Amino acid sequence: MRKGRDKDCAIGVFDSGLGGLTVVKELMRQLPSEDIIYYGDTARVPYGTKSKESIIRFSIENTKVLLKHKVKMVVVACNSSSSYALDTLRRNFRVPVVGVIHPGAKKAIDLTKNKRVGVIATSATVASHEYVRTIKGYDKGVKVFAKACPLFVPLAEEGWFRKPVTVDIAKEYLAPLRSKNIDVLILGCTHYPFLKGALKKAVGGKVELIDSAKEVASAVRALLTASENGKVSTRKPRHKFLISDRPQEFKRIAKNFLGRDIKHITKV
Numbered sequence: 001m002r003k004g005r006d007k008d009c010a011i012g013v014f015d016s017g018l019g020g021l022t023v024v025k026e027l028m029r030q031l032p033s034e035d036i037i038y039y040g041d042t043a044r045v046p047y048g049t050k051s052k053e054s055i056i057r058f059s060i061e062n063t064k065v066l067l068k069h070k071v072k073m074v075v076v077a078c079n080s081s082s083s084y085a086l087d088t089l090r091r092n093f094r095v096p097v098v099g100v101i102h103p104g105a106k107k108a109i110d111l112t113k114n115k116r117v118g119v120i121a122t123s124a125t126v127a128s129h130e131y132v133r134t135i136k137g138y139d140k141g142v143k144v145f146a147k148a149c150p151l152f153v154p155l156a157e158e159g160w161f162r163k164p165v166t167v168d169i170a171k172e173y174l175a176p177l178r179s180k181n182i183d184v185l186i187l188g189c190t191h192y193p194f195l196k197g198a199l200k201k202a203v204g205g206k207v208e209l210i211d212s213a214k215e216v217a218s219a220v221r222a223l224l225t226a227s228e229n230g231k232v233s234t235r236k237p238r239h240k241f242l243i244s245d246r247p248q249e250f251k252r253i254a255k256n257f258l259g260r261d262i263k264h265i266t267k268v
């Protein structure tokens with residue numbers, strides 16, 4: 001990271017829509033004095049059903065939106081974008097770019113005892129094989145079982161976190177992973193942490209769930225601690241929310257997601 005002005009700039013975070021607020025919530029918890037600018041591409045959500053080319057193009061455009069606000073780093077909260085666009089973003093932009101795949105994969109390696117790891121994600125993320133590649137990059141001996149769960153995103157957006165229907169759908173999706181005797185399950189999509197209760201019921205109590213939002217926030221904290229030498233700020237942090245469509249809808253769901261009111265939302 002460049003020295004000087006940068007450390008006083010905000011952390012930029014983008015996602016395909018609302019789901020990245022799970023990452024924002026963790027950043028606020030782990031880095032309470034940092035300014036954050038969030039961009040949710042609500043006009044083009046979902047990314048998880050789109051092609052690699054579209055996801056890369058959208059990710060470049062989202063990064064440009066954040067850079068107009070002079071962010072000091074870009075956190076790619078979206079797993080689908082992290083799966084396909086990370087290298088392109090790192091090649092094209094000078095700010096540090098942090099994705100969600102590596103932190104979640106690393107945590108799985110640390111936690112698995114029987115070396116059998118499950119991953120649930122969008123269809124795009126599963127098709128990219130990025131989690132499998134990354135986990136095997138750490139340890140070739142780990143067996144990875146990935147499953148696309150496309151119905152989870154709309155269930156989370158609807159706020160149906162623990163409804164019986166959500167548990168039933170989770171049981172259906174997770175049955176093949178359960179039969180593989182996994183001991184760790186990566187929630188490889190921004191929205192899935194909200195369904196933790198239902199997922200836990202469906203996969204069984206012995207399986208550890210990995211929340212990639214938590215892991216990426218820890219990775220950002222480690223990066224900032226290393227580059228900013230333990231910056232301490234006493235002023236109130238500024239949190240800005242930008243979206244590409246439907247601000248009222250965003251406000252309603254974001255309140256549910258973040259557990260607090262968002263006053264200023266700008267449509268870009």
Ligand code: DGL
Pocket residue numbers: 015016017019020045046047048049077078079080081122125153188189190191
């Ligand atoms: N943010 C996306 C992800 O984490 C989920 C929602 C979508 O499909 O756009 O992959």
